Amino acid sequence: MELEEMQTLWADLSQKIEKQDKIQKELLMEITKQKFKKKLDGIRLPEMIGSVVCYIYAMYLLSKFPELDLWYNQVFAMITILILTLLPLASLSALKGMRNVKIEEDAPAQMLEKFAKSKIRFLNVQRYGMIFGGLILVTILPPISEIQGNTDLISKPLFWAIYLPAGVLSMFFFSKWALGKYKKVIASSEQLLSEL
């Protein structure tokens, strides 16, 4: 089929579509409102809840910081506070980058590039998030135990012998599963870029 024939065919189709009845006003607004609600619930809420939980923990540790006498617990607490503060910030900012792709302003070629880049950035943040999440597994326990005056548990080698392998193993399997998913998305984003 030649391009000219395709154009004629397309023009026929366009004519037929134009003849269709107009979409009803009520339905149009219903679609728009429901989409709007869905977006708000689906994206912002879980991210915000996660960040609030992180900040509550960070504030708790910060408020109890003067009660820590042991130097290594102070270091652990500082590391935990830093991760709990910076990780949600990085994640929210990367998500904002993805959501801020200007569908109404950018031309498709530029938008395609920006979207793929911001997606890669978001997924990288998630990847680092999992690594730091694993680090928190270790750093959060000693200061919390000292604050609660219950150092017996963490001073037992048996506890660490069970907790560490179990924690690291579950983190490893979870990360492997999640990274597999992320890698697929990164690959598709990179393919988008290369297709340009």
Added chain:
Amino acid sequence: MSKEEEFIHLIQENQGLIYKITLIYSKEKDEQDDLYQEIVYQTWKSFDQFKKASKPSTWIYRVGMNTAITHLNKSKKKPLMVSMDQTLFNYSEPLDSEKDEKIQWLYAQIRKLNLLDRGIMFLFLEGKNYEEIAQITGITTSNVGTRMSRIKQKLKSEASPKPTKVWN
């Protein structure tokens, strides 16, 4: 005219265009309906920008194509919330079978192209010239020309639709 009324008017005027974008960017009816809703939503969300835009048609093409591209990139298909059956957009009016077959073949060929080329081919079929296509897609006119000749070659290398057997 209120903002809501202006928006409804804009969508009603351009619903055919939006529908055609959904046809070239998705294959399944459910996906097309979902994409249609997404384009309407994105248009509403950025409606204030539209008022500043110099050329409404360019803007609608951009929003539609950009939404289709980002929508296709989302990994999971979400369930529909509003049934689109009521829109009378079922395109149930029968075309003659040969024409229908050719149109289906045409969609299939366009969907084989990458996301940007799909948009370029769509704009070409819409009767836009290379300058207009370049302005809408954000690439240079010469790049449009190069891409169009590649698309032509690709389409030529594909077989034309096979004629259906007619039983007497």
